[in-house]
Amino acid sequence: MENEYPFTHRRVRANQHIRELTAAVKLSHRNFVQPLFVEEGLASPKEITGLSIHTRESIINEIEETLRKGVSKFLLFPIPSSKANKDFNFSFVASVVQLIKLKFHGEVWLACDLCLCSYTQHGHCGVLNQQESKLLNHETVEVLVNYAQTLAKAGADCIAPSDMTDGRIGAIRKKLNSIGFDDVSIMSYSAKFSSQFYGPFRDACQSTPQSQQLKNRKTYQVSPLNPQDAIASSLRDVTEGADILMVKPAALYTDIILRLRQQTLKPIAAYHVSGEYAAIESLVEKKLVNREAAHLEVWTALQRSGADIIISYAAKFAKEWIERMEY
Ligand code: PBG
Numbered sequence: 001m002e003n004e005y006p007f008t009h010r011r012v013r014a015n016q017h018i019r020e021l022t023a024a025v026k027l028s029h030r031n032f033v034q035p036l037f038v039e040e041g042l043a044s045p046k047e048i049t050g051l052s053i054h055t056r057e058s059i060i061n062e063i064e065e066t067l068r069k070g071v072s073k074f075l076l077f078p079i080p081s082s083k084a085n086k087d088f089n090f091s092f093v094a095s096v097v098q099l100i101k102l103k104f105h106g107e108v109w110l111a112c113d114l115c116l117c118s119y120t121q122h123g124h125c126g127v128l129n130q131q132e133s134k135l136l137n138h139e140t141v142e143v144l145v146n147y148a149q150t151l152a153k154a155g156a157d158c159i160a161p162s163d164m165t166d167g168r169i170g171a172i173r174k175k176l177n178s179i180g181f182d183d184v185s186i187m188s189y190s191a192k193f194s195s196q197f198y199g200p201f202r203d204a205c206q207s208t209p210q211s212q213q214l215k216n217r218k219t220y221q222v223s224p225l226n227p228q229d230a231i232a233s234s235l236r237d238v239t240e241g242a243d244i245l246m247v248k249p250a251a252l253y254t255d256i257i258l259r260l261r262q263q264t265l266k267p268i269a270a271y272h273v274s275g276e277y278a279a280i281e282s283l284v285e286k287k288l289v290n291r292e293a294a295h296l297e298v299w300t301a302l303q304r305s306g307a308d309i310i311i312s313y314a315a316k317f318a319k320e321w322i323e324r325m326e327y
Helices: 016-021 058-068 091-107 137-154 168-178 196-205 227-240 251-263 274-285 291-305 315-323
Strands: 032-039 046-048 051-054 073-079 109-114 158-161 185-192 244-248 268-271 309-311
Touching (some): 073 196, 091 109, 091 137, 109 137, 137 158, 185 227, 185 251, 196 274, 251 291, 291 309
Parallel strands (some): 158 185, 185 244, 244 268
């Protein structure tokens, strides 16, 4: 009998061998970055809304464990013990960076998030005016340049500004070069959208905006309704000296990853943020998805869209999960 479906696509789907052979996307744990939180004055590690917060001591154990699992790249977020609105003190994070580098040297690649939101009383990512109605660009960049310098001197491999002010990439690059840290790279949160999906992170870092006048971050983060702004800001950051661009959140913005991929040769990092991560974890809790398979599917989508680097709260499981992935 003649085949009723001569145009079948099911031959390439027929078994795991052919599905494996035809897999164009190949995930590797080598492209993953694990975020790490460290809190000043914390007595023992804790968990807040599903994110692990470490002490100066426990972060070392956590890095050791993650290295044993084959993941060696980290993105560090400090949570200082006291908040201020000026004269910020970056010595805690500097001491943690030093500690990590002293212990692990070149075994780890350490990127440090650069932002003021966990330092400020009002929870905004930079310095506000007196009335707390406006984020001041110039004043913020000045503080960030100083902060970046502190992190570079402490031994950071990469500075990752997440504040979204203008001109900070150029100013930081210029400063680092002038003091002999031209080998420290910059990963710019260049396409960072004003999003609902940072909730768990803000709980963990106590960085929810508090100001009555300025209730959210819409005057500095990119509007989800304006994709061109994300692309233009990213290309602007390239001209200022960014080595790596970032799209954040990731899974909701794969269109941006794809468009950016088509417009730049720079590496692109996709940050699957805390709320996106928590969304999967709550489906897991309800037994509605398989945890590993769900994260692998998201990671696949990010890489398929053009991301080179994946920042994920589950990064430390990447090797294990990718190895036993079912095709
Ligand atoms: C700080 C910063 C945020 C995140 C990373 N850096 C939060 C924010 O903009 O409020 C979010 C990360 C996450 O949700 O996982 N500017």
